Amino acid sequence: MVFTLIPVVLSLYYSVCDYSLLQPPAYIGGANYHELLDDPIFRKSLTNTLLYAIIALPAGLMVSLGLALLLNVKVAGQTFYRTVIFLPSLVPTVASAMLWMWLFNAKLGLINTVLDWLPFRLLIAGINAILGLVHLPQIETPIGWLTNPAWALPALAFMSFWGVGHTVVIYLAGLQDVPSELLESAEIDGAGMTRRLWHVTLPMLSPVIFFNLIMAIIGTLQVFAIPYIMTGGGPARATYFFTMYLYDNAFRYLKMGYASAMAWIQLLIILALTAIAFWSSRKWVYYQGK
């Protein structure tokens, strides 16, 4: 508690100081916060982070929930499939990043090799035809997943699915708690699979979904290691996230006060989004026995 509380309180103080770690902090009032508002890189990193969260957060929750539902079906080899889905979560971050850099390589990567197969070429041609009709830019192949500013951020968001194993396990545990008598009653009442899912499973699972949502909000808004290794924030700052700019200010530009101010803004954003999630939870989260 002491080791957490003291840095938190000190960072609040440093956020109103000019502080470079080796010079005594000099009080400058709200200058760091004021400067941040005028800083285009701050705005860019914040926009990138929110955009990443908008793509990765709902998609990640849906993919992990979908996988958990599939893995909950009693079929032969269920344990094997569960292991396969969980396995990527155990791969160290740097190793995952290196692996995905090769997968995303525009010239030699597996993803573009697969996309070059005829059915995918036809699919892309079809999408391009539709894009052409609505005057939107075409998809140019081979796709520069990490080198094209338009694709780099979505590629990283897509890559985030690689680590859904932990979330899937939490969903699976939640699914074991869905009362079988409710599912059976619904089935006797004539509810099909979809209606059972929508009216029984999901409401019963909603506390778990809510927990994963909160964790995902915190996780996506703090994204750092993977883009730092894979793109370094490029190309042209297309994947330069909030925490990366915070890190650069603290440890590369030695502006600890500025970085502390950024950290507090990040905390406030996460708190605000979490508060909204809590407020909305009254409408969609159901606890058994209440």
Place this chain on the structure above:
Amino acid sequence: MHYIRTTILTLLGLTALAVMAFGGRSVESHKGQVVVTYWEKWTGKEAEQMQQIVNDFNQSVGQQKGIYVQYLSMSSVDQKTLVATAAGVPPDIAGLWNSQVAQFATINAVEPLDDLAAAHGITASYYKPVYWEGCRFNGHLWALISTPATIALHYNKRLMLERADSLRKAGLDPNRPPRTLDELDRYAQALDMVEKTPNGQKRIKSAGYLPMEPSWMLTYIPYWFGNKLFDEKTQKLTLTDPDIVRAFEWVKSYSVRLGKDSMTEFTNGFGQFASPQNPFLVGNVVMTLQGPWTANYVEDLKPSMNRWKFPKEKEKGMSVEERRKNYEWGAAPFPSAVPGLTDVSYASFDTLMIPRGAKHKQEAFEFIAYVNRQDVMEKLNSLHCKNSPLSQVSEQFIRNHPNPYISVFEELARSKNARGVPPMPIWPEVADELGVVAQRVYLLQAEPKEALQDAQNRLQEKYETFLERQRLRAKS
């Protein structure tokens, strides 16, 4: 079972107590010598090579003077040094980068070395000017050098001969490198190998030259256009000067000529510098801007390029000119865009600094001075495959250096047109921003003038705020 657990926990507890009680002291009293802790950035082979120098010191000067250097190589050495310094337990020596001299000096993270250097007879005349100046900031000496470098044009002689017809057709000599920037562009174009795909797209098979390969050199491209990036007198960045705009227009011209998409697709397949997929080693690019260390990387990753005509053993006793014939590649000054501006280069270096509050400054400087002895410096920089920062260089150093073109880098280091990083404490931030400017320009996202204007406005304001806060700090 209960006894086993209790025994293990007791043993662990006792071990922890023993480490806390005696761990630190046992290091301090190493064979009755003063233990100097030295943190360095290098890993792998380069770390082992520095270890050799440390061992040499410990067995010679160290023994005579009662000093033992404890060498530790690590990642993020700058950040770890800063945190340790702030905590009051810094290493005695830190191996940092040239771009951090002004930054660390400004925040009092390192000790001035003027008196210690003077006491050891290390003065300006001992060093090549560009390196001596790079170690100084605000009238004081803050660092000395471990390994320096300059950068030069590297060209693949074999590929130039293979494409001799194209070069001759363009009126160019395949047996020599380009001498002006205009000539470099013409060589690059003649050496390009481009094909049309069945759907009519341009596909680059090999490029004569690409300014963005490697991208980390782009920050310093304005030096070859006659600009220093920063005016020390007015304390203003000069990013919107016509020379710099012209430099980035030149970068852009390659994206326009080769086609941005074709070029991006081509560079996507490039491997990292220290990998066998290095584009210069595999022939993806015929010419590149690199440092003298290239010879070592070629030796490790594609040794055949260092054995073009005869086995390596035959090189013994040969003159440098004869040795050069055995190398598929050559090195020459990178041509300048300004007529009469010759031997331009970016001079970088690795530093040895003493963090503030280091416990054994005198002893630490004994080691730094030892590294700066001509024979030791030449040994270290032969191992690291770099030039020497010292004004005096022995004939053997040039003759036996693993890079037969080391004299090119030596001459560049002596040149009055060799430049280090601009002396400003926020340079790391400026360098990052210039890297982004270069990316925006070669991805054709922004016009050079516009991108540079954005950077100038933002960075100059940041720098002025920084200076103002330092002034207020000094007053209080």
